[in-house]
Amino acid sequence: MKMTLECWMLGLFLLINSGLTSHSLGEGLQSTWRYDYTKYHPMDEIYGWMEDVERGNPELVSSAVYGHTYEGRNITLLKLGLENSEGREKKVIWVDCGIHAREWIAPAFCQWFVKQIVDTYKSNKKLEQMLQNLDIYVTPVINVDGYIFTWANDSTRLWRKSRSAPPPESSCYGVDLNRNFNANWGMVGVSFDSCANTYCGTSPGSEPEAKAVMDFVARMVKQTLCFLTIHSAGQLILLPYGHPEISAPNYNELVSVGQAAAEEMKKVHGMNYTVGTSPQILYPNSGSSRDWARLIGIPFSYTFELRDKGEFSHLLPEEQIQPACEEAYAGALSIITYVHDKAFNNGTPPNTAVTVMGFTSLFRVAMTIWSTFMAVCLTAGVLV
Amino acid sequence: MGLRIVVFLAVLVVVTGSPTVTIRPEAASEDTSAHPNSLPETAEETETPGQQKVSIVEELEEDVMATGKLNPNHYPAQRAAKVVQHYLNTRYGSPYRVFFLHRVHSGNAEDVADSGRKYQLEISVQDLISTNTEKCSAEVLFPGGEQQRSPHVQASCEELRKIDTKAQEEALYQQYKTNPSLLAAHLPDSYGHINPEMKPFWHLGAVASSFIMLNESTENTLFNMAQVANVTQLATENDQLRFDYHILLHEMVSQDIIHWKLQVSWSPSGGVKVLQMEQLPHCHHCEKPPNTN
Numbered sequence: 001m002k003m004t005l006e007c008w009m010l011g012l013f014l015l016i017n018s019g020l021t022s023h024s025l026g027e028g029l030q031s032t033w034r035y036d037y038t039k040y041h042p043m044d045e046i047y048g049w050m051e052d053v054e055r056g057n058p059e060l061v062s063s064a065v066y067g068h069t070y071e072g073r074n075i076t077l078l079k080l081g082l083e084n085s086e087g088r089e090k091k092v093i094w095v096d097c098g099i100h101a102r103e104w105i106a107p108a109f110c111q112w113f114v115k116q117i118v119d120t121y122k123s124n125k126k127l128e129q130m131l132q133n134l135d136i137y138v139t140p141v142i143n144v145d146g147y148i149f150t151w152a153n154d155s156t157r158l159w160r161k162s163r164s165a166p167p168p169e170s171s172c173y174g175v176d177l178n179r180n181f182n183a184n185w186g187m188v189g190v191s192f193d194s195c196a197n198t199y200c201g202t203s204p205g206s207e208p209e210a211k212a213v214m215d216f217v218a219r220m221v222k223q224t225l226c227f228l229t230i231h232s233a234g235q236l237i238l239l240p241y242g243h244p245e246i247s248a249p250n251y252n253e254l255v256s257v258g259q260a261a262a263e264e265m266k267k268v269h270g271m272n273y274t275v276g277t278s279p280q281i282l283y284p285n286s287g288s289s290r291d292w293a294r295l296i297g298i299p300f301s302y303t304f305e306l307r308d309k310g311e312f313s314h315l316l317p318e319e320q321i322q323p324a325c326e327e328a329y330a331g332a333l334s335i336i337t338y339v340h341d342k343a344f345n346n347g348t349p350p351n352t353a354v355t356v357m358g359f360t361s362l363f364r365v366a367m368t369i370w371s372t373f374m375a376v377c378l379t380a381g382v383l384v
Numbered sequence: 385m386g387l388r389i390v391v392f393l394a395v396l397v398v399v400t401g402s403p404t405v406t407i408r409p410e411a412a413s414e415d416t417s418a419h420p421n422s423l424p425e426t427a428e429e430t431e432t433p434g435q436q437k438v439s440i441v442e443e444l445e446e447d448v449m450a451t452g453k454l455n456p457n458h459y460p461a462q463r464a465a466k467v468v469q470h471y472l473n474t475r476y477g478s479p480y481r482v483f484f485l486h487r488v489h490s491g492n493a494e495d496v497a498d499s500g501r502k503y504q505l506e507i508s509v510q511d512l513i514s515t516n517t518e519k520c521s522a523e524v525l526f527p528g529g530e531q532q533r534s535p536h537v538q539a540s541c542e543e544l545r546k547i548d549t550k551a552q553e554e555a556l557y558q559q560y561k562t563n564p565s566l567l568a569a570h571l572p573d574s575y576g577h578i579n580p581e582m583k584p585f586w587h588l589g590a591v592a593s594s595f596i597m598l599n600e601s602t603e604n605t606l607f608n609m610a611q612v613a614n615v616t617q618l619a620t621e622n623d624q625l626r627f628d629y630h631i632l633l634h635e636m637v638s639q640d641i642i643h644w645k646l647q648v649s650w651s652p653s654g655g656v657k658v659l660q661m662e663q664l665p666h667c668h669h670c671e672k673p674p675n676t677n
Binding site for chain 2 (some may be wrong): 039040150151154157158160176191195196197198234274276280281282283309310311312313314315316317318319320
């Protein structure tokens, strides 16, 4: 008798559960409402979340495994995009998080970013239009091995690098993936000591995680408008290049677009984000993913260093996840909107990738007009 | 239409007038084809329309430290200002008083005798607990020479307002004086949480760390305390509470986590003192000696 009652209860429980997961609550939101975006999640939960988001929003979200970590784990991205009725070639936005294992707010932001788009695109015409023109590729965690290592116990929390095996005659694991990209590799701001936290590896792209990004993005470089790589901490928006003697040809535009993003971020919770190159506002470095992206021709490439400014640094309290992600979303969206509007003016997309010509004064005027257009749209509340 | 003009002007100011934009001479030219340092177009470049030209100064110069008027948002002024934060904490910090660099308003740097470097700074600091901000004028001298020596700091602040922390300090002192039983680890924990009762000991750790961070700072470092790994209370001596701290410091430029063991004393009247300090090996998994950046 008792057994039967328990069986009934179990059956009822399973029925309710499966009912909740298999029936779309109208907008496919149920795959987002159960997940707590204001908490840090271990990797298995993030993998599970990616599956749920894809399953719950098939018209918007698809996934791809584009590489494997040193320890053989999947490096997975979510691709956000809507069908484009005119069959136009879509442009690409790249967002990655978690190159550095201990920067937990970064993967938290990538998840938040996806949630925000999933939750708002149906009621936000501008966002919907952009998703018809753009595919946004989001990798919540690039350095999966490192991230998992930071969850192992209290003493591993501040690990930064990957978990590749020590080179001969060393006992130190890992490479700083953000020094391993093929961009002025090994020139400045790196260490060749495998025990150092800025160890750049044995050669550019020697690390499977960095190589996976380079191989995948290189195939789409002509369509890619923007490359955003998310880190913590410091509250900075870094533009290329990390080498103090090299500047990008569109430096001025990179600065102004970065400044606009910082202003949007400040509006959310009053936090200041400083804009500049790494050698200006942080330190010189080479082999970063941001530099590599700019070097192969992606016109807009930024490193976001999220909260805070040193009080907690990488151990950012969970109560700050929401405000940090809200302001970062505003900043990222500001840049994505700018590059989208630049590429898709009056519905006539450019035939080739965005090529930055010489900055003539005419171009400056054109740019200020675009900025005005954006500012007007923002004040009119059209954009998110 | 009028609104558009106003917005246009506002945006123009914003886009062109920002003080944080520094146009370096080699980047100032808006026409890359006329730039003296452009690479000439090669056959390879024309095949890949996405490829951008990169301007490279022919002689890669040594990283010469900025001198004269400094950009307050750039790292030289920021690093020197951080040293002032550490100094203020060693002088005025307590379990209920921890200062943090809030903003650099202006800065100036010059070379001085014996290859030293002197910075003059106008900064604001914020008291983490009361959230009050104070303006300070400070001078930081990084001594030159072969051996790395600690910087010297002079600072005067508007009015390091005596927020009355006396009552709280006295209460904490009395609570832990007679029964020295404090034992805590991982402040904050992996999720950034600190038990409210433990916060004063996190603050005390930050103040004690400031002595180390002040000693170790150079123009090429930026220190923050990352975590109190653990803290154990020792027997009270000479009416001072005493603690053993194991602290993790984060150094920004090398991105290293550096372990220090400190013996700290504190009382409301005696202030914070570091009695003993010892740097622990860089990486206990590694066989190499400590990496000093």
